Amino acid sequence: MLIRFTVNNKPVAVEAPADITLLDLLRDYLGLTGAKEGCAVGECGACAVLMDGRLVNSCLVLAPQADGSEILTIEGVHAPDGGLNDLQDNFITYGAVQCGICIPGMVLAGEALLLETLTPTRAAIRTALAGNLCRCTGYQQIVDAIEATAEQRRSRIA
């Protein structure tokens, strides 16, 4: 069936079977391999994308459910010049990236939180990351990177 939606601000129309997941549609039909398949049952968050501004596990979204939606994947998160944005920069600065497989989901979970608030407590940051598993970092550095980005975005507005 024909599935039309916007991915990273670009309208797309994809002919795909009705029974595949949004994750498979993004990876296999659109070549957007930033979202990863970890657990495939909604427990790890490696496949997380934003759907109409909200974090979802793309492994648990049926592809045609995305019809008419705006999807943001990690490929759509970058600075205006195409380089890393401030949050991604802070992931590096704070040592929040080791093996990297959880990072696309972590960055999107962070962006979803920062869309809602620029004054998150550390507890709120941990809650926002509760569905994203990382086996390397122990989470501290990821929380630090998001906290620092919130502070920098606040001071840029002030």
Next chain:
Amino acid sequence: MGVEFMPRFDYVRAHSVVEAVQLLGDPGVLSRPLGGGTDVLVFVRHEKPPFDRLVDISRVPEMKIIERHGNEIIVGAAVTYTEAADSLVLQEVAACLVEACLSVGGPAIRNAGTLGGNVANAAACADSLPSLVCLDTVAHLCSLTGERALLVSDLVTGANRTALRPGELIAYFTFPVPPAGVRSAFTKLGRRNAQAISRLSMAAAGRLDAHGRVDFVRLAPGAATSQPRRFTEVEAMLLGHAPTDDLLAAAGAQTAEVMIGMTGRRWSTEYKEVAIQALAERTLRRVLVG
């Protein structure tokens, strides 16, 4: 392009309850409703889909409402956990439901999963069930033959079993606004704080009169009995009495006794007996003592 296979099932999006019911009642096409997909997609990953077509009801506008009409609350079945938890209407009158919704999975699951899906899937551990039962929630079911209403505690007949008939859709829920001054709460026991399946959970609501005696109380455990229900035996022993430590402890013990009376003693009882006792006592304390 990926390799093309015959899709195992078809997909169609409904734009109204009337359209959804027509699609679900289509003769010759075995259809099931699709809400947030958080249960269905996990299921079809390993099992042969027991349907030919999914009817997507997740965007039906009339199934997304949360409204107060006088002394009644109406919650659409396609409302997500996040939408329920963010609702000022529910925050004001149904703290137990808000807390239950916030305890589900992580943010991405809460952004997709729906209350209607949680009830229709009817997992024994479903987090919204005890709170919905505690609030005396009624499910409104629509089909080609009309509409009928069932208490959620009657709709869910066992683990993953409901009284839903083929072609029937949970369209919305209603519950009476609890009397002024009633507080409610939900407590969950899982292996970790987030992304955890409930081992046991507890919803309670209550209020004291001017003399400090219980004049309203509800108690509904989750994952404790195969069919969710209010433990009216425990409610009865609390009504009219001051919530002393002794009485709350006795209420906890009675909760365990009622559970065992329904389930019998089984391998998990040794753990569940003490756990449900503490959970009932603590949750009742939160609503009756503070």
